[in-house]
Amino acid sequence: MWLENVDDRSLADTDGGGCMMAGNSRDAVKVSLRAGSDGWIETPGLAFKVLCFGESHSKDAPIALFVRADESVGDRIAGRRTHETTVFTTVIEGSLELDGRWCKPGDFELAAAGAPHGDVVIGPYGATYMMLFGRRSGLIPSYLDPGDQRVFDATLRGPVERVASGQDESAVALLHLRENFTPRRGIKVTNKQWVDAGKSPPPPEHPGLFFSAVDDDSLNWGPPILNARTSLVVVGAPDDPHAPVVGCINVGPGPGDRLRSRHIHGADAVNLVIRGAVYMDGVWLRPGEAKIAPGNVEYGDGLAGPDGMDFFEIWSDLAGIMPTYSDPDDHAYFEQFRAKGHGEPQHLLPA
Incomplete structure (x- = not known):
């Protein structure tokens, strides 16, 4: 089950069953989450891969679940539910409507613990x-629909509970399909003023949910560094010093700056490309591909492609996100920008 010292593998190739454990590798590796990659575990209509990172066998460590579905699935995935942890959901390929809003690659929803979503x-x-679940212990869903809950309890609950407790670190299917689609899904105009005005109503507002995107100008961006900017989103409660963090990073084309040189983080790090490409440590990463580096493993010699790139950098622990650069001059350069506010995490959900 341990991650091997190789490049260009699918996530599942590490154990043959769709699960990777970042903390047990001795090197950073390239993985693929694209639809054509190997190693997904499949259930009727859906396929799953899992990333276990952070502290091994800890119910308090984060976990990421990747889901693949073709167009025939439609809206039959079991519906709205709550989790006892913060959940960050983003599109990697294709598109989906999520809680009333159409999302393309890089769009994301942040759901507070206990907030209905899905x-x-x-x-x-x-x-x-x-x-991305802030804590594995919050992986178990509570569905608003009793029928969805009954099916989950009867078919999926056992393996999910073992992963949520930290007992097991295997790939797991979290979602199931309903037998039928939902009729009249698109006919929900409740305010006649929109009809009279000939306009579409705004997307529905749901308490405890925040929508944004990897390139959303309204995020709290740190000071730009040459052709790059970063906004850090905490996936957890304000009082959790060890919550995972998602960095929204936009990089323009060109050679860039010293901050894409070799470094280490104290936490496990996942660099997931959404748009464009990056040549990192001698390997090209394209949309849907990622470089995964365990904590305290050196990596990161990156050159953005000709059109630049947008990517998410995901860290397992807020306490370990700050980099230490291999070159002392590079690290001094970083500290100059850190003093100006670069790398300040933000909580997007109300306290």
Whole structure:
């Protein structure tokens, strides 16, 4: 089950069953989450891969679940539910409607612990998406629909409970499909003023949910460094010093700056490309591909492609996100920008 010292592998190739454990590797590796990659575990209509990172066998460590569905799934994925942890959901390939909003690659939803969410319609060309759970202990869903809950309890609950407790670190299927689609899904105009004005109503507002995107100008961006900018999103409660963090990073084309040189983090790090490409440590990463580096493993010699890139950098622990650069001059350069506010995490959900 341990991650091997190789490049260009699918996530599942590490154990043959769709699960990777970042903390047990001795090197950073390239993995693929694209629809054509190998190693997904499959259930009727859906496929799953899992990333276990952070402290091994800890119910308090984060976990990422990757889901693949083709267009035939439509809206049959079991519906709205709550989790006892913060959940960050983003699209990697294709499109889907998530809780009333259409999302393309890089769009994301942040759901507070206990907030109902998860109403999904898979788009016309299918979708691959990721759900990052702040703590494994919050993996078990509580569905609003009693029928959805009964099916989950009868078919999926046992393996999910073992992963949520930290007892097991294997790939797991979290979601199931309903037998039928939901009729009249698109006919929900409740305010006549929108009809009279000939306009579409705004997307529904749901308490405890925050929507944004990897390139959303309204995020709290740190000071730009040459052709790059970063916004750090905490996936957890404000009082959790060890919550995972998602960095939204936009990089323009060109050679860039010293901050894409070799470094280490104290936490496990996942660099997931959404748009464009990056040549990192001698390997090209394209949309849907990632470089995964365990904590305290050196990596990161990166050159953005000709059109730049947008990517998420995901860290397992807020306390370990700050880099230490291999070159002392590079690290001094970073500290100059850190003093100006670069790398300040933000909580997007109300306290």
